[in-house]
Amino acid sequence: MKRRVRFFLALALCFASLLLSSCGEKTLNRYTYYGMGTYTTVSVEGGAPREIASILAGAENELSHRVSDSVIAAANRGETVTVEGDLLETLLLCETLYRKTDGRFDISVLPLTSLWNFDAAPTSPPAPAEIESVLALVGFDRAVSLEGGSLRVLRGGLDLGAVGKGLACDRIVAHLEKAQARGLVSVGGSLGVAGSGRTYTVGVRDPFSPFATDLIGKIRIGEGFVSTSGTYEKKFESQGRSYHHILNAESGYPEENSLVSVTVIADSGVLSDALSTAAFLVGEEGAISLCREFGASAIAVKADGTILVSRELEACFAYLGKGTVIYQ
Amino acid sequence: MKGAFRIRDLALIFLFLLLSLVFFLIFRQEKAEFLVVEIDGAVVERIPCAALEEAGTRVYRGAKGTVELSFQDGSVFVSKSDCPTGQCLHSGVIASAGQCIVCLPNRFSVYFEGGDVDGVTG
Numbered sequence: 001m002k003r004r005v006r007f008f009l010a011l012a013l014c015f016a017s018l019l020l021s022s023c024g025e026k027t028l029n030r031y032t033y034y035g036m037g038t039y040t041t042v043s044v045e046g047g048a049p050r051e052i053a054s055i056l057a058g059a060e061n062e063l064s065h066r067v068s069d070s071v072i073a074a075a076n077r078g079e080t081v082t083v084e085g086d087l088l089e090t091l092l093l094c095e096t097l098y099r100k101t102d103g104r105f106d107i108s109v110l111p112l113t114s115l116w117n118f119d120a121a122p123t124s125p126p127a128p129a130e131i132e133s134v135l136a137l138v139g140f141d142r143a144v145s146l147e148g149g150s151l152r153v154l155r156g157g158l159d160l161g162a163v164g165k166g167l168a169c170d171r172i173v174a175h176l177e178k179a180q181a182r183g184l185v186s187v188g189g190s191l192g193v194a195g196s197g198r199t200y201t202v203g204v205r206d207p208f209s210p211f212a213t214d215l216i217g218k219i220r221i222g223e224g225f226v227s228t229s230g231t232y233e234k235k236f237e238s239q240g241r242s243y244h245h246i247l248n249a250e251s252g253y254p255e256e257n258s259l260v261s262v263t264v265i266a267d268s269g270v271l272s273d274a275l276s277t278a279a280f281l282v283g284e285e286g287a288i289s290l291c292r293e294f295g296a297s298a299i300a301v302k303a304d305g306t307i308l309v310s311r312e313l314e315a316c317f318a319y320l321g322k323g324t325v326i327y328q
Numbered sequence: 329m330k331g332a333f334r335i336r337d338l339a340l341i342f343l344f345l346l347l348s349l350v351f352f353l354i355f356r357q358e359k360a361e362f363l364v365v366e367i368d369g370a371v372v373e374r375i376p377c378a379a380l381e382e383a384g385t386r387v388y389r390g391a392k393g394t395v396e397l398s399f400q401d402g403s404v405f406v407s408k409s410d411c412p413t414g415q416c417l418h419s420g421v422i423a424s425a426g427q428c429i430v431c432l433p434n435r436f437s438v439y440f441e442g443g444d445v446d447g448v449t450g
Contacts (some may be wrong), residue, residue: 028446032369032437039430039437123411127363186447203426205450211420213427218445228449262448 038188049071059168076157098140104281106249108143110157118245131252165190165275192225207261220316227272230261257283266296360425360440368435390434
């Protein structure tokens with residue numbers, strides 16, 4: 001009799017585990033929004049979250065230099081503006097990264113980005129003399145006064161393109177968590193996890209493919225934020241030479257080093273967004289270590305197909321390509 | 329061994345756990361059933377994947393003009409677009425669950441439901 005009890009107990013246990021394993025996680029429902037000149041998706045368990053569109057609009061109206069009454073546009077006109085909260089933290093992070101990268105990462109780069117104007121799909125680079133002349137207006141040290149919460153642009157102008165999507169992602173994730181929602185947010189390819197207790201698979205775009213749908217690897221994350229900077233975005237060719245949109249604010253030209261893309265996993269969207277650009281600009285020698293200084297990890301893809309990966313990601317990164325993977 | 333699990337019991341548990349794992353893996357392999365077309369964040373069409381096997385085109389009116397999708401053998405790509413950048417024309421062919429093409433100026437997106445990738449960075 002006891003044998004039979006044991007048998008049925010074992011059977012019940014097994015069916016319970018079978019049932020649990022088959023149930024899996026709740027389905028994520030995907031909602032799409034447009035704003036900040038990009039495409040945002042919010043994938044959450046349950047119904048459509050509220051106020052996402054207004055968060056995106058609010059971020060654009062605050063951060064975009066193109067919106068005439070934004071904080072940044074006012075600062076660019078020479079007005080002294082008060083900044084606080086996450087915007088102040090973002091500006092301070094940018095100042096730190098400006099110093100860490102010896103001026104290559106610089107948000108006072110508006111004169112240069114306006115000259116190159118990658119958004120208008122240019123077909124030729126600016127003349128060297130033009131680049132030389134606008135470089136006199138670029139340089140956080142010379143162009144920006146940031147004391148306490150008081151911001152003033154002394155010359156040139158600010159372009160928060162390197163951090164805007166990350167900041168918007170932070171705000172949407174914070175909003176979802178306040179509403180106790182769980183899911184994954186993507187603001188133009190800057191991703192953030194809202195809530196806990198669920199893991200997500202994030203695809204990393206293949207920088208060697210012209211198609212945005214091709215992946216070079218996958219990362220499993222249960223928290224944090226992911227951003228990527230790559231040479232495949234907004235590029236053009238002129239006289240046999242390729243020009244991409246990641247500008248070195250020191251040289252005035254697109255950064256030419258051995259990297260083609262850098263993906264960063266960090267604790268905040270602003271940090272992952274800013275670091276993906278900054279790490280790209282410092283090149284393969286310093287990319288991983290710069291991220292590590294900020295508690296972040298990275299996947300840096302070289303033009304020869306070699307992938308440099310933070311050793312912290314060894315357990316959660318699956319490489320889909322054929323190049324050599326070096327964990328550092 | 330009275331009162332304790334026998335090797336035969338343990339073997340049975342192991343067998344069922346193995347079966348559970350197999351079921352889990354099978355159920356996890358989500359196959360896309362629908363292609364979803366969105367304009368300005370609103371779903372305008374959900375096309376059963378079975379309908380994408382035969383070659384054909386569909387035209388949608390986006391925010392800046394029209395976008396033409398072409399289908400063949402379950403694959404989808406943007407074949408014509410009035411958008412100023414033309415990036416969607418170079419977004420490649422999508423055929424698997426989770427893959428997506430976006431035309432920003434037209435506020436147009438098309439994707440296969442499901443898939444093992446929850447989001448793409450890049």
